[in-house]
Amino acid sequence: xxxxxxxxxxxxxxxxxxxxxxxxxxxxxxxxxxxxxxxxxxxxxxxxxxxxxxxxxxxxxxxxxxxxxxxxxxxxxxxxxxxxxxxxxxxxxxxxxx
Numbered sequence: 001x002x003x004x005x006x007x008x009x010x011x012x013x014x015x016x017x018x019x020x021x022x023x024x025x026x027x028x029x030x031x032x033x034x035x036x037x038x039x040x041x042x043x044x045x046x047x048x049x050x051x052x053x054x055x056x057x058x059x060x061x062x063x064x065x066x067x068x069x070x071x072x073x074x075x076x077x078x079x080x081x082x083x084x085x086x087x088x089x090x091x092x093x094x095x096x097x098x
Contacts, residue, residue, distance in 0.1 A: 007060035007067055014053025014074060022046035035088050048077055 021028050021042055032042050052073040059067025 004060050007056055007071075010074065011053045011055075011057030011060060011070070014049050014056065016053075018046045018049035018053060021049060035084060035090065037084075048073075052077055 024042060028042065032039070032045075052070055055066055055070030055073060057070075059065070059070050
């Protein structure tokens with residue numbers, strides 16, 4: 001039960017984060033600019049986050065077999081984000097605030 005609650009929370013957080021990324025909040029736009037990413041990449045990132053969050057939600061509630069895919073998708077998204085921040089010399093303090 002606890003594991004399902006964590007999966008649902010993770011899915012909800014990523015879906016909400018994807019919406020903020022797709023809408024383009026002031027903070028999100030500023031961060032993408034600081035990282036040197038083109039504006040269209042915000043939509044790519046938002047879509048990737050939405051797929052990961054949705055898959056995690058669907059897997060934890062209805063289709064338990066796909067929750068592994070959702071978790072792996074989110075993990076890959078996070079690894080790519082960390083590598084990108086390291087390549088752009090983003091400070092550790094800035095990374096931890098996210």
